[in-house]
Amino acid sequence: MHNDIHLTMATWDYDHVRDIASGQVKAKGIEITHLQMEVEEIFYRFAKSFEWDVSELSFAKYCSIMSQDNPPITGIPVFISRVFRHSAFYIRSDGSIKDSSDLKGKRVGIPEWSQTATVYARGWLHHQGGARLDEVEWVQAGVNKPGRVEMANLNLPDGVSYTQVQDKSLVDMLLAGEIDCMISAHPPHEFETGNPAITRLVPDFRAVEEAYFKETGIYPIMHTVAIKRDVYEEYPWIARNLMTAFEEARDRSVARLTGVTASQIPVPWGYVNAERTAEMVFGNQGVWPYGIESSRATIEAFLQYCDEQGVTHRKLTPEDLYAPEAMSEFVI
Structure with missing residues (x-):
């Protein structure tokens, strides 16, 4: 009208x-x-x-x-x-990471610190997964291509290690062993196309997510x-x-x-x-x-x-x- x-x-x-x-x-x-x-x-x-x-x-x-x-x-x-984002953790199939608690002291890649999926993922790691926020080295980069930038104005807490990488992608770094795990809401291209070198940290994510929901009430x-x-x-x-x-x-x-x-x-x-x-x-x-x-x-x-x-x-x-x-x- x-x-x-x-x-x-x-x-x-x-x-x-x-x-x-x-x-x-x-x-x-x-x-x-x-x-x-x-x-x-x-x-x-x-x-x-x-x-x-x-x-x-x-x-x-x-x-x-x-x-x-x-x-x-x-x-x-x-x-x-x-x-639910327990499926968003990707690791090397031949790597040493077998459980979320293994990420303590390791390097974990993220597309953006302020990406909603990574906020929930870090919250789960910190509160339930056995790797506190300040016990992980966080690396920010594009998932499949280099050059992704952080869009939010951050207020990072003391003691948190956060490094931005502009010349490499998270997938490149994961395959090269430069990071131990990556978190991505969108599955990385190498995983989608069946590269056996990359697998999920939580392969039975449906069962884990249901248990998480029953414990926390968080969807x-x-x-x-x-x-x-x-x-x-x-x-x-x-x-x-x-x-x-x-x-x-x-x-x-x-x-x-x-x-x-x-x-x-x-x-x-x-x-x-x-x-x-x-x-x-x-x-x-x-x-x-x-x-x-x-x-x-x-x-x-x-x-x-x-x-x-x-x-x-x-x-x-x-x-x-x-x-x-x-x-x-x-x-x-």
């Missing part, structure tokens, strides 16, 4: 967001131009230049920005991507939704309206995933597995819930990790993160 405001929004292609991108789900009062790109490009361009109004954003980068003075963004507690949030602060301040009502649209798009996606009339998701017994897994992880909170309360244990743990690791510049609480309009819901 001609009275709607126009916003640009960038996300990757998710089934639970797709209906907003296609226009089948509409945020009240908002006309959205959707930009679909790879998440790495979205994060880089938005964190660097804030090129669009609403953006999917790495949870760690979001928290880092929100912990600094006068943050240029706010957001809504929509958790577009959630992934890692990877990406959230940010809004440029100047846009939000001009139209504060967009926070709740966008939240509602994301919830509707998610509900439509869940209906496709769990429907039995026809196989909209091409996985045998996919609907059964989806329901069982969702019940195990979310209980009676519904499939893939948004909002703080349903994910408070995860958010509080992540903010603790961010504080311990110097990703944030002050200790945040979950209530510090999001626009207040998105934190409440009108109920009839």
Whole structure:
């Protein structure tokens, strides 16, 4: 409608967001131009230049920005991507590393200190894995190619060893024995193409992740939704309206995933597995819930990790993160 405001929004292609991108789900009062790109490009361009109004954003980068003075963004507690990251540790098949505790005193490669996956991975190592933050030499570089740079303004704690390498990739260093392990959300190319020299540190990661969840209640949030602060301040009502649209798009996606009339998701017994897994992880909170309360244990743990690791510049609480309009819901 001609009275709607126009916003640009960038996300990757998710089934639970797709209906907003296609226009089948509409945020009240908002006309959205959707930009679909790879998440790495979205994060880089938005964190660097804030090129669009609403953006999917790495949870760690979001928290880092929100912990600094006068943050240029706010957001809504929509958790577009959630992934356990025990599968993200890669080692040499012929190396001496056999267990996470073996990483004590070793060199571990990471794509960025402030990458959300590495924050969770370091948190697990520090608290459950037997290798404290200051007992590892951390090496930052691109995963498959040299030249990746750190995008966040860091506040590294005393005693932490952190070296940036610009002329080599993590894969190159792992294969050459210059690092003992690498952490990457995206599997390294050599692993994807079947190079037997690289394997996972945690090959049975599904069982380990289930045990970790039962112990901690943490289901890692990877990406959230940010809004440029100047846009939000001009139209504060967009926070709740966008939240509602994301919830509707998610509900439509869940209906496709769990429907039995026809196989909209091409996985045998996919609907059964989806329901069982969702019940195990979310209980009676519904499939893939948004909002703080349903994910408070995860958010509080992540903010603790961010504080311990110097990703944030002050200790945040979950209530510090999001626009207040998105934190409440009108109920009839």
